[in-house]
Amino acid sequence: DAKTTQPNSMESNEEEPVHLPCNHSTISGTDYIHWYRQLPSQGPEYVIHGLTSNVNNRMASLAIAEDRKSSTLILHRATLRDAAVYYCILRRVSGNTPLVFGKGTRLSVIA
Amino acid sequence: KAGVTQTPRYLIKTRGQQVTLSCSPISGHRSVSWYQQTPGQGLQFLFEYFSETQRNKGNFPGRFSGRQFSNSRSEMNVSTLELGDSALYLCASSQLAGGSTDTQYFGPGTRLTVL
Numbered sequence: 750d751a752k753t754t755q756p757n758s759m760e761s762n763e764e765e766p767v768h769l770p771c772n773h774s775t776i777s778g779t780d781y782i783h784w785y786r787q788l789p790s791q792g793p794e795y796v797i798h799g800l801t802s803n804v805n806n807r808m809a810s811l812a813i814a815e816d817r818k819s820s821t822l823i824l825h826r827a828t829l830r831d832a833a834v835y836y837c838i839l840r841r842v843s844g845n846t847p848l849v850f851g852k853g854t855r856l857s858v859i860a
Numbered sequence: 861k862a863g864v865t866q867t868p869r870y871l872i873k874t875r876g877q878q879v880t881l882s883c884s885p886i887s888g889h890r891s892v893s894w895y896q897q898t899p900g901q902g903l904q905f906l907f908e909y910f911s912e913t914q915r916n917k918g919n920f921p922g923r924f925s926g927r928q929f930s931n932s933r934s935e936m937n938v939s940t941l942e943l944g945d946s947a948l949y950l951c952a953s954s955q956l957a958g959g960s961t962d963t964q965y966f967g968p969g970t971r972l973t974v975l
Contacts, residue, residue, distance in 0.1 A: 792950045792966030847916050850903035
């Protein structure tokens with residue numbers, strides 16, 4: 750499986766934008782980029798996913814580099830509720846592949 | 861729609877015992893996956909079931925087993941419990957069996973403590 754690299758931790762002020770980076774230099778052309786997050790004492794929850802183009806939804810935006818070797822999850826205005834561990838995961842198009850979680854980035858939001 | 865439910869939420873067992881955890885997926889979802897989360901190893905995939913068939917299995921010993929019923933509910937069993945089995949066991953359901961765009965919805969987990 751292609752691997753992802755994320756910073757261990759990041760900090761943000763409340764109501765500021767947050768850019769969470771993910772490197773995936775060995776990504777293949779058939780890998781989708783998924784982001785999940787895990788709030789304290791909860792199971793992970795889906796945030797967003799994309800293949801090549803930038804994606805937006807009500808939770809976040811996903812910016813994908815042109816060479817697809819990196820991506821950035823953007824939270825436009827961080828709230829205290831966004832404090833969580835964020836996981837960047839690659840999923841192959843073909844086959845039934847489970848989610849392979851790395852260590853993720855622990856985001857702290859300061860009031 | 862109700863979310864993924866897992867029972868029990870907390871469980872304390874002793875070494876050598878066995879345990880059964882239950883997961884009810886979101887209505888209409890046919891795929892159920894199980895994950896183990898520990899502070900040391902993080903989130904690790906155990907197995908996935910789709911339409912009562914195991915489709916994928918992670919790298920865990922045979923003491924870990926599971927099954928899925930015709931109503932898509934799933935159970936996982938751990939026999940001969942070891943101290944290292946203490947973990948949060950998470951269940952996730954999805955409409956499809958894997959796939960690159962399939963979203964998984966996780967339950968709150970069952971916290972298992974082995975003494």
